[in-house]
Amino acid sequence: MQTGIENIIKHQVIELSFMGILIVFCALTLISLFLACLPKVLTIIEPFLPQATHGHQQTATSSSDLLSPNEDQQAIVAAIGFTLHHRQLNKHT
Amino acid sequence: MQTGIENIIKHQVIELSFMGILIVFCALTLISLFLACLPKVLTIIEPFLPQATHGHQQTATSSSDLLSPNEDQQAIVAAIGFTLHHRQLNKHT
Amino acid sequence: MQTGIENIIKHQVIELSFMGILIVFCALTLISLFLACLPKVLTIIEPFLPQATHGHQQTATSSSDLLSPNEDQQAIVAAIGFTLHHRQLNKHT
Amino acid sequence: MDMFWKFIESTGFAQMEWANVLMILIGIFFISLAIAKDYEPLLLVPIGFGMVIGNIPYPPNMSLSVYDDWNGPGGLSNSSVLSLLYFGVKYGLYPPLIFLGIGAMTDFSTMLSNPKLILLGGAAQIGIFATLIGAVFLGFTPEQAAAIGIIGGADGPTAIFLASKMAPELLGAIAVSAYSYMALVPVIQPPIMYLLTTKAERRIRMKPPREVPKLERIIFPIAAFLICTLIAPGALTLLGMLFLGNLLKESTVTERLANTARNALIDIVTILLGFTVGASTQASTFLTQQSILIFGLGALSFIIATAGGILFAKFMNLFLTDKINPLIGAAGVSAVPDSARVVQAIGQKEDAHNILLMHAMAPNVAGVIGSAIAAGVLWSVLGK
Amino acid sequence: MDMFWKFIESTGFAQMEWANVLMILIGIFFISLAIAKDYEPLLLVPIGFGMVIGNIPYPPNMSLSVYDDWNGPGGLSNSSVLSLLYFGVKYGLYPPLIFLGIGAMTDFSTMLSNPKLILLGGAAQIGIFATLIGAVFLGFTPEQAAAIGIIGGADGPTAIFLASKMAPELLGAIAVSAYSYMALVPVIQPPIMYLLTTKAERRIRMKPPREVPKLERIIFPIAAFLICTLIAPGALTLLGMLFLGNLLKESTVTERLANTARNALIDIVTILLGFTVGASTQASTFLTQQSILIFGLGALSFIIATAGGILFAKFMNLFLTDKINPLIGAAGVSAVPDSARVVQAIGQKEDAHNILLMHAMAPNVAGVIGSAIAAGVLWSVLGK
Amino acid sequence: MDMFWKFIESTGFAQMEWANVLMILIGIFFISLAIAKDYEPLLLVPIGFGMVIGNIPYPPNMSLSVYDDWNGPGGLSNSSVLSLLYFGVKYGLYPPLIFLGIGAMTDFSTMLSNPKLILLGGAAQIGIFATLIGAVFLGFTPEQAAAIGIIGGADGPTAIFLASKMAPELLGAIAVSAYSYMALVPVIQPPIMYLLTTKAERRIRMKPPREVPKLERIIFPIAAFLICTLIAPGALTLLGMLFLGNLLKESTVTERLANTARNALIDIVTILLGFTVGASTQASTFLTQQSILIFGLGALSFIIATAGGILFAKFMNLFLTDKINPLIGAAGVSAVPDSARVVQAIGQKEDAHNILLMHAMAPNVAGVIGSAIAAGVLWSVLGK
Numbered sequence A, B, C: 001m002q003t004g005i006e007n008i009i010k011h012q013v014i015e016l017s018f019m020g021i022l023i024v025f026c027a028l029t030l031i032s033l034f035l036a037c038l039p040k041v042l043t044i045i046e047p048f049l050p051q052a053t054h055g056h057q058q059t060a061t062s063s064s065d066l067l068s069p070n071e072d073q074q075a076i077v078a079a080i081g082f083t084l085h086h087r088q089l090n091k092h093t
Numbered sequence D, E, F: 001m002d003m004f005w006k007f008i009e010s011t012g013f014a015q016m017e018w019a020n021v022l023m024i025l026i027g028i029f030f031i032s033l034a035i036a037k038d039y040e041p042l043l044l045v046p047i048g049f050g051m052v053i054g055n056i057p058y059p060p061n062m063s064l065s066v067y068d069d070w071n072g073p074g075g076l077s078n079s080s081v082l083s084l085l086y087f088g089v090k091y092g093l094y095p096p097l098i099f100l101g102i103g104a105m106t107d108f109s110t111m112l113s114n115p116k117l118i119l120l121g122g123a124a125q126i127g128i129f130a131t132l133i134g135a136v137f138l139g140f141t142p143e144q145a146a147a148i149g150i151i152g153g154a155d156g157p158t159a160i161f162l163a164s165k166m167a168p169e170l171l172g173a174i175a176v177s178a179y180s181y182m183a184l185v186p187v188i189q190p191p192i193m194y195l196l197t198t199k200a201e202r203r204i205r206m207k208p209p210r211e212v213p214k215l216e217r218i219i220f221p222i223a224a225f226l227i228c229t230l231i232a233p234g235a236l237t238l239l240g241m242l243f244l245g246n247l248l249k250e251s252t253v254t255e256r257l258a259n260t261a262r263n264a265l266i267d268i269v270t271i272l273l274g275f276t277v278g279a280s281t282q283a284s285t286f287l288t289q290q291s292i293l294i295f296g297l298g299a300l301s302f303i304i305a306t307a308g309g310i311l312f313a314k315f316m317n318l319f320l321t322d323k324i325n326p327l328i329g330a331a332g333v334s335a336v337p338d339s340a341r342v343v344q345a346i347g348q349k350e351d352a353h354n355i356l357l358m359h360a361m362a363p364n365v366a367g368v369i370g371s372a373i374a375a376g377v378l379w380s381v382l383g384k
């Protein structure tokens, strides 16, 4: 049974490891560079981009049923808002 | 290679299409007629139907744990209700 | 076709049933005894147990995004609490 | 015009048989029962609609039913969607997943608080074994008889799991029978309960259960799992999932997993299981003499189980100073939580202030464990 | 250094072809459209990203694409994760599950309130059959032509289901085409609607729908299922799931199941379906002359369907005293609920106080049923 | 009486071996650690309970373990439920689905705000390759060594995915080792962090990250996916799912899909993965010398990875004017978000007002990408 150094040489794992870490760095560096440039590129491009339109926000899988939770939440938020607003008023009067 | 009219004749697709749309209409017309009659039939039958009883509303898969969300919601609704009621009162006084 | 008693004897189902109910009872009795002793054992052991530490309560799959619902709920509870508290106050004044 | 006649022949109207009509009506009856009476709706609605689906006739060259699977000609590409969804029933995959969710929603603390009540959940399993003997008497093989007997365990998933392993040919009848009787618990149990108890017994009040500390509730699923499966390894799959679900719930650090297990996961599996089990009741395979016998034996099984639980409670009372209300023995059949509710309802008729529900939950959940052990024993002794 | 070159050869940069670049750009365009214009984002985002994933080149010894499945050398252990997820598309499993969720979220009550509007959902199916003829004319086999025609049904799941059964080789193109045109409904339909209606017609107001009692809403899914599948058994899988979902919703006793079906379940399946359908559009199999023809026929199909619905509404008006606003005929194509919204928007341009949305929902949901029946007929006549 | 003895022989008590007892105790220890110390409970609880389940002995004629699958005698009908659930581990299906959920819950914006910190997530991957060399030195094959090395990536799903492809025979040991060390991050990392940094370095404050506009956050997942997979196509499955999840989140128009992906979907998969991975650690296959070596190499891998991240941060500081706090280099191992929390805790010990958490999140999530790329490279070079 051959262990140790022989195995490492035979299977070229040093080369493999070196290449591996190199590729990882290469990919991450590219991402890093891309992200560093992105804000600048976007500042130039942005005026030419179309504005997002949200004319029909619902889609096939979001029927009116799905709205009810949101409406509930809005009602809740409204109630909370009112409560807090009320508290404010009370403080001032 | 035979395309066009020959294909259409060979595969009888005109007949198929005619039959297809006929069947679709046939089924939808039956549903339509059924729904048109349903309210009248129900008005006649209704007195003889048993009333829904909801003696034991919970089932095997809805233990007490599952109740808590509803209770929460009820609490919330109660709070909102109170808030709104309170607002009404304030308006009138 | 042989039915009835012959089948029962041939397949030893009486023995099987007897053994079956015995094993069920045996297992449940053991659980029962274990549970009966557990509180006493725990009372003895408890002083030696480490206290639960909750230094880092979040885990890989619960990022900050997941917190928002809870925060919402807290806000709701706060609003309800305030509402109820307010109602109490009104009663007393 | 050929094509037209070919189509007409393929329609359901042309091929409909009276047996299919009957099954469709039974399906609609199940749905009505679920909606009007609120009897186990989470299962009866999908099963009932599945029975309707499974009894629509279709031309033999199409693959539509749960039985048109990859073992047929054409293999996978000719297998129906229903057969792919039925995979989880056929290979016993859905029941353990349902048990995972049940574990994550079950509160064992009343049982932990009064461990002797666990034995009532054992006594009710007598229904399983008595029915097993009866089924062999009627000519079923021991494997079939075991799968039929487990109907008396009053746990749908356990019944389906054992049937899929021991008697797949009877699975539809056993599943429908099990869920039917579970739905009918409020009808079946009360007469037996009145018959076997005196008014005084039904009025017995029990001590309120103690608060169970968190540590005990965490240790329980692990310890109970070890005890059960070291005795009956065949119960490993069902009880493993049940106690895993309970551990996820009680550990509190995995609350989000428990929450998904008892909501999204169990709901998805319940729909698929109910609906495909229903669709497996094609008249041609379902309307047999065997199915009628299975329904009869199922009723017997429920009756014996209920009586077993009540009588064992009375037997225990001979030795106890703090008497048990024997009504709660009836909850040992499981059918969680319906039979516990029946106990509560009947107890309150005698004494409006007697709250038996929480006491009844102890044998109720113990009955789930008891049936799973029974299934494990039967599988390991009779299984190939 | 061998290893280094071997790796360089395996990178995507080395193997990239222009066709892949084109497909990746189309994928990104889909994503942009979904985000910027909010066109069917729930499908276009996963499909678009799937197109990007499916067009990354990879070395031939790796299993990465949806096509590297268990039928290849190495069997299951050499099949890619994407191919395992694509199983649900390939064998038609995902579309019925999506229909279950759609059933559980669809409110059929406006349709129940005015049953004659159902016919509009039938008229729009003319697009399917006209396209079928056109596709055969262009040289497609009848099976392929049927799968292409169903694009005009404007229901993605129905199109994918039929394509998986009748013309799996065209599935990618058909699915992408169907969802593209569904997304483009707000662009395609308005010109046709203006062309075929007068200003006076567009201003027609309709009576508000009546309140539909719960019992009718419960009976509807069962009755409609029986009518449709007794006539066209091939629609059994899709309509079975659609109406099961609706029954779970309307019965109210199974609300938790309906809730999971229309949330967790449909979302999970939508992600997996969208993303694997997108990933199936590898340039080498997708960028063919056939695909271009399919896109052309798909557009034709949508146009004819829209026209069919509108003209049939005008035809019905010849016999009715309470006139129908012919715009709502356009909603008969389905593409729920986008085309109903388009109707509402155009109606309001003519008369700001005319609320057509709820009336348009009737043919809109009827169109879903109509397309499923059409698919069932085509499958049972042409399927092997 | 035969039957009785047959049953007694089938019980777990009769067949229990000391190795099983040991594994059960380890499982219980994992559960205790998760509950008492809150170390990665979402995985340690299911894995721990799975270890208990997997080590209950059962008679050889029953199919109960994850290894009793369709390849055995009897085929599918004799395969255990656990083996069917283990399918998702064995064929690498669960890890990408978990990545989908992780993508849908991860906020990459601190990373986008300071892109140079991404390199720290690369430096920590040195642990993977160093361990790979060590494992080959100890006699593992290169494929096994690659799967062992990836433990140092500190991402459970990546480790399981690569192990399933490269060394399925070591999957249990690798998975348990990976999750054990991820749980032990708060124990393993601090000593190394103190050893390699000065007090002054630990006190370095960094500029608060800038607000990242929505458009950048939408473009990122698409661009990063293209860059990574064009270089390393083997990372396509894991990164495709990760970035799809993130796109669903950031696009905002698919919020409901993102929500389901990061809740119901990831929870279901986490339970099934954790519990079946645990159940795959049967003493007979798990308690080997190899497993002990794997645990040793795993520890080494974590240590080197932590050191690599810290030292690279110090190296970068040589060239930077705005210095990086080298502690955040330790977060490059990933183990999201535990190692970022450790950084925060240690940073605050030196300077109570120094908030490092958000800075540490950048290398933390970059480490996830880095490990996936490393896995992709290893798979494409060493995979068959």
Ligand code: NA
Pocket: D152, D153, D154, D155, D332, D333, D334, D335, D367, D368, D369, D370, D371, D372
């Ligand atoms: Na039971």
Ligand code: NA
Pocket: E152, E153, E154, E155, E332, E333, E334, E335, E367, E368, E369, E370, E371, E372
């Ligand atoms: Na349609």
Ligand code: NA
Pocket: F152, F153, F154, F155, F332, F333, F334, F335, F367, F368, F369, F370, F371, F372
């Ligand atoms: Na990592």
